[in-house]
Amino acid sequence: MIDPRRDAILRTLGIDRYVPRADRVLGAPAFVAPGVAVEPAAALAAASVETMDWDTLARAVAACTRCGLEATRTQTVFGVGHRQAEWFVVGEAPGEQEDKRGEPFVGRAGQLLDAMLRALGLSRETVYIANVLKCRPPGNRDPKPHEVEACQPYLQRQIALAQPKLILCVGRIAAQNLLGTDAPLGKLRGRVHSLAPFGIPVVVTYHPAYLLRSPGEKRRAWTDLLYAREVLRGHRA
Ligand code: URA
Numbered sequence: 001m002i003d004p005r006r007d008a009i010l011r012t013l014g015i016d017r018y019v020p021r022a023d024r025v026l027g028a029p030a031f032v033a034p035g036v037a038v039e040p041a042a043a044l045a046a047a048s049v050e051t052m053d054w055d056t057l058a059r060a061v062a063a064c065t066r067c068g069l070e071a072t073r074t075q076t077v078f079g080v081g082h083r084q085a086e087w088f089v090v091g092e093a094p095g096e097q098e099d100k101r102g103e104p105f106v107g108r109a110g111q112l113l114d115a116m117l118r119a120l121g122l123s124r125e126t127v128y129i130a131n132v133l134k135c136r137p138p139g140n141r142d143p144k145p146h147e148v149e150a151c152q153p154y155l156q157r158q159i160a161l162a163q164p165k166l167i168l169c170v171g172r173i174a175a176q177n178l179l180g181t182d183a184p185l186g187k188l189r190g191r192v193h194s195l196a197p198f199g200i201p202v203v204v205t206y207h208p209a210y211l212l213r214s215p216g217e218k219r220r221a222w223t224d225l226l227y228a229r230e231v232l233r234g235h236r237a
Contacts, residue, residue: 049153050160054083057157061134066150069135074099079130079158086232087122088164088200089113090155092173092207093133095140104129105208112208113170120225128162130155132177148177159198166232167200168225171207178202189224192231203228 041063044056052060058078064070077094080103089105097107105113105124117123133143133151155178159167169175172185179193179202193202205224206217230236 049157052157054161057154057161061154064134064154067135067147069133069137069147072138073135075102076134077102077104077131077136078134079128080104081124081128082126083128083162085126085128085162086165087127088159088162088167089127089129090167090169090174090178091129091131092171093131093143094136096136099136104131108212109207109209112211116208116221116225119222120229128158128164130158132174142173143177159195159200164200166228167195167202168228169202169204171210174207175204190227192237201231203231
């Protein structure tokens with residue numbers, strides 16, 4: 001049986017797992033020996049994410065079978081926007097609409113995110129938007145640790161390629177996973193974090209889905225956005 005958690009740890013360590021033929025998931029390499037021709041999906045899965053360019057990375061994500069969510073996804077949700085954007089927005093994971101359309105933040109929460117960006121003079125074309133997870137967790141449950149661990153190299157590589165001036169993290173789950181902390185959202189808002197190993201400033205605000213449920217907090221979210229803009233402009237530490 002495939003143990004996704006063990007598999008993710010082995011992959012993180014750069015160790016290829018031998019999989020008996022009957023257990024193989026289509027697109028995942030069993031064992032890739034040097035000089036052996038493999039099908040493209042397997043070659044992508046075996047390649048090092050840290051050195052991929054944007055297009056190779058997008059193809060690797062589309063073929064990914066690292067954590068088990070491929071069994072329930074319609075498609076992967078890579079990211080959208082300007083690949084050299086100054087602003088990089090990080091959300092949690094695709095929901096139902098995103099899973100159907102293959103684009104992050106296209107449901108009701110996405111419409112609010114668009115409005116928040118517009119209020120700053122930005123749009124989904126001028127920022128880059130990606131999630132911690134590239135696949136929808138069934139029923140929109142919280143991401144599991146092994147899923148975050150398996151998906152983390154993709155987001156890290158997106159950030160490394162984009163080299164944004166600022167990361168805006170929306171919601172507790174995105175913030176905790178990106179920053180590697182279990183601090184509550186209230187403790188993470190209102191200050192600048194630094195994303196290791198890049199040293200890119202990170203500002204945390206509410207998730208737009210939460211703001212839809214608690215519109216009274218929109219005012220505080222707006223304060224966060226103005227704060228993020230000040231940080232980006234270098235006026236705030
Ligand atoms: N919520 C998220 O965090 N990301 C999406 O893409 C959609 C909803």
